Amino acid sequence: MAQAVPAEQKWWSGGKSPFNVEYGKLMMWYFLMSDAFTFGAFLISYGTIRFATNSWPDPNEVFQSFPGLGNGLPLMFVSLMTFILIISSVTMVLAVQAGHAMDKKSVVRNLVLTIIGGIAFLSCQAWEWAHLHHEGAWWGSNPFLNIDGTKATTNFTNFFFTITGFHGFHVFSGVVINIIMLIMTLNNVFERKGHYLMIEKAGLYWHFVDLVWVFVFTVFYLV
Amino acid sequence: MHQDDNTEITFHHEYDREASKKEVIKITVILSVITLVELALGFWMYLSHGNLGSFMITLIKGVILILMLAKAFYIVAYFMHLKHELKNMIMTIVVPLLLFVWFIIAFLYEGNSYKNLKNTYDPYHKEQSEIKVEKKEQGSKEHDPQAH
Numbered sequence: 187m188a189q190a191v192p193a194e195q196k197w198w199s200g201g202k203s204p205f206n207v208e209y210g211k212l213m214m215w216y217f218l219m220s221d222a223f224t225f226g227a228f229l230i231s232y233g234t235i236r237f238a239t240n241s242w243p244d245p246n247e248v249f250q251s252f253p254g255l256g257n258g259l260p261l262m263f264v265s266l267m268t269f270i271l272i273i274s275s276v277t278m279v280l281a282v283q284a285g286h287a288m289d290k291k292s293v294v295r296n297l298v299l300t301i302i303g304g305i306a307f308l309s310c311q312a313w314e315w316a317h318l319h320h321e322g323a324w325w326g327s328n329p330f331l332n333i334d335g336t337k338a339t340t341n342f343t344n345f346f347f348t349i350t351g352f353h354g355f356h357v358f359s360g361v362v363i364n365i366i367m368l369i370m371t372l373n374n375v376f377e378r379k380g381h382y383l384m385i386e387k388a389g390l391y392w393h394f395v396d397l398v399w400v401f402v403f404t405v406f407y408l409v
Numbered sequence: 410m411h412q413d414d415n416t417e418i419t420f421h422h423e424y425d426r427e428a429s430k431k432e433v434i435k436i437t438v439i440l441s442v443i444t445l446v447e448l449a450l451g452f453w454m455y456l457s458h459g460n461l462g463s464f465m466i467t468l469i470k471g472v473i474l475i476l477m478l479a480k481a482f483y484i485v486a487y488f489m490h491l492k493h494e495l496k497n498m499i500m501t502i503v504v505p506l507l508l509f510v511w512f513i514i515a516f517l518y519e520g521n522s523y524k525n526l527k528n529t530y531d532p533y534h535k536e537q538s539e540i541k542v543e544k545k546e547q548g549s550k551e552h553d554p555q556a557h
Contacts, residue, residue, distance in 0.1 A: 205498035212498070219502055226509055230516050237520030240528070240538040246455040261451050268444055276437050279488050283429050335541040393488045397481055404477040408451045409470040 214387045218394045221356075225398050228352065229405060232345040241332035243342050245407050248323075248330050253313055264407045267310045268399065274303025275396040278364075282389040285382025290371060293382060297368045300392065304361035311354050315347070323347075346406060353395070353402050360392045436487045443476050443483075 205212060236242055246260035253263070277299040284292035322329035328343040367388045376382045450469050454461065461469075486492040491499055528535045 205495050205501075207494065207498065215498075215502055219505060222506065223508075226512065230512055233513070234516045234520035237517050238523040238527075240524065240535070246451075260455055261448055265444070265448055269441070272437070272440050272444070275484070275488055276433060279433050280430075283426060283433070286429075287426050331542055336538055337540070337542050390489055393484055396488075397484045400477055400480045400484065404447070404473060408447060408473050 208383055210387055211383065211390070214390050218390060221394065222398075225349075225352070225401070228345075228349050229401060232349065232405065235341050235345070239339070239341065241334045241336055241338070243328075243330040243338050244333040247333075248318075248342075249314075249407055251317055253317075261407065263310065263314065264403060267307055267314075268403050270303055270307045270310065271396050271399050274300045274307070275393055277303065278389045278392045282382075282386050285376070285385040288377075288382070290374075290377060293371050293376075293385065294368065297364055297371065297385075301361055301364050301368065304357055304364065304392075308354065308357055308361070311350065311357075315350075318343075349402060350406070353398055356395045356398065360388075360395045363388045363391060432487060436483050439483055440480055443480050447473050447476050 203209065203212075249264055250260040251257050251263065252259045255262075277296045281293050281296035281300060284290075284296060318324075323343045323346075325344055325347050326340050328338050328340045330338055330342065332338045367385055370376060370384065371382075376384060450473055454466060454469055491502065
């Protein structure tokens with residue numbers, strides 16, 4: 187469009203921001219909304235296939251191992267993973283709040299805890315994937331029977347690895363973002379800027395990862 | 410950069426660190442309790458070994474899904490702070506998500522319909538999907554020493 191726009195024009199700063207939030211935070215929200223549709227499409231296609239299939243493997247049969255404790259413990263390991271993610275979400279909120287109060291020491295401490303939680307979650311997932319792969323489960327290969335004892339298709343493992351993999355990739359990105367935030371905090375970048383609003387955006391992303399896990403955990407492991 | 414954060418005019422919300430901390434603790438407890446209830450329901454289904462009727466199973470699964478939505482609400486509203494934003498902003502995010510209502514109903518209905526039609530008009534498929542695999546095969550897998 188041939189519009190005469192002065193090079194120096196600042197679109198957002200021209201007046202007050204319409205929603206009284208900064209530009210970056212609003213855009214993070216809209217990015218997360220689009221990401222929600224991506225995950226939603228994945229999960230709904232999983233649900234569609236499950237509704238279109240006569241029988242499906244029982245999650246309590248598939249996910250029943252705990253490292254060091256052996257088999258026959260359904261839901262235990264995934265509960266641990268769920269709580270790790272909830273706790274890391276809590277420490278992230280605390281980091282954001284410490285940022286509001288310009289409390290650098292507390293920001294650093296809570297960011298470190300959040301990063302540790304993220305890495306712990308990824309380690310758990312790595313173990314679970316390795317364990318399932320060992321049992322013969324992978325994309326295109328499903329050793330588990332349906333709950334009624336009939337032969338299952340590979341849909342189950344395909345969806346499981348694709349969706350938990352996509353979520354795990356988000357956790358990984360979140361950990362990388364948090365590490366960058368930690369480095370910036372330690373370098374006093376936010377102190378010089380006068381605000382810690384960047385941590386808030388990273389926090390939104392991290393909570394979104396936790397939010398997606400709420401759905402993945404429920405539809406793959408519980409129902 | 411096109412613009413600098415410092416030039417922006419946003420009004421800081423009323424901020425009370427102690428009150429915020431209390432809210433975080435409250436939400437953490439709520440999320441943990443909901444998760445524990447979900448797990449209890451999951452164990453109930455597991456330990457009943459199929460003795461629950463199919464209506465009961467559907468009911469429990471429905472309750473678990475409602476609890477899931479409650480957790481999602483608490484995370485978005487309090488941890489992501491959406492509840493404290495301006496109403497117009499909340500609407501630009503929540504209203505598009507209403508598409509999911511159609512999305513979920515339409516696709517699950519479609520999947521179910523596909524299953525029923527296939528079972529009705531493709532007897533071979535139905536027959537094949539009812540052949541049970543020898544239980545022994547699964548048993549041996551469970552006792553596989555390498556399955557760790």
